[in-house]
Amino acid sequence: MNVSPLDLRQQRFRRTLRGFDPVEVTSLLVAVADDYEEALQETSRLRQDLVRMETILAEHRKQEQGLQSTLMAAQKLADDIKGHAEEEARRIVTDAQSRSNLLLEKTQTRLEDVQREIDGLKLKRKDVEVSLEAHIQTLKNTLEFIREQDARDQEEKILLHRPRKSETTEGSKEKEQDSEPHQMHGITF
Numbered sequence: 001m002n003v004s005p006l007d008l009r010q011q012r013f014r015r016t017l018r019g020f021d022p023v024e025v026t027s028l029l030v031a032v033a034d035d036y037e038e039a040l041q042e043t044s045r046l047r048q049d050l051v052r053m054e055t056i057l058a059e060h061r062k063q064e065q066g067l068q069s070t071l072m073a074a075q076k077l078a079d080d081i082k083g084h085a086e087e088e089a090r091r092i093v094t095d096a097q098s099r100s101n102l103l104l105e106k107t108q109t110r111l112e113d114v115q116r117e118i119d120g121l122k123l124k125r126k127d128v129e130v131s132l133e134a135h136i137q138t139l140k141n142t143l144e145f146i147r148e149q150d151a152r153d154q155e156e157k158i159l160l161h162r163p164r165k166s167e168t169t170e171g172s173k174e175k176e177q178d179s180e181p182h183q184m185h186g187i188t189f
Contacts, residue, residue: 003036004040005033005034005036005037005040006033008029008030008032008033008036009029009030009033011029013025
């Protein structure tokens with residue numbers, strides 16, 4: 001049986017000769033009705049709070065699931081990004097090593113070429129030095145020869161210009177010879 005607070009307030013009992021005091025019974029019924037009404041209001045408020053809390057809890061559970069999904073997607077994305085970054089880093093390092101090796105090979109080849117050029121230039125320098133020394137020696141020899149020729153020619157000129165004590169006819173021949181140009185070893189005086 002459902003009894004409401006209003007039912008308790010309106011309840012009337014029959015009177016009997018030896019019954020309870022009606023004022024006390026009425027006071028008790030009013031007090032019980034007030035307490036019962038408060039309990040029903042509290043129960044109703046608690047039910048509404050429970051429904052609201054269950055709704056909030058359901059929303060939080062949905063948000064938690066969404067956050068978990070987002071977190072899992074973010075973790076997967078982070079793992080993918082990390083994997084791609086590591087792969088890219090390996091590729092960059094491999095490319096850099098390949099370029100470095102190629103550059104090193106080119107540099108080594110260029111170094112060898114430069115060393116060959118230097119060695120070739122050293123040989124050419126040595127050849128030029130030997131050639132210059134030979135030319136200088138040839139020029140010295142030629143200069144010495146010319147000087148010796150000049151000295152002999154000078155001696156011959158001096159000897160030709162001296163008068164001889166032999167016959168006068170020879171003296172006149174010498175004068176004629178002195179007036180003519182002299183040729184010695186293909187040189188005209």
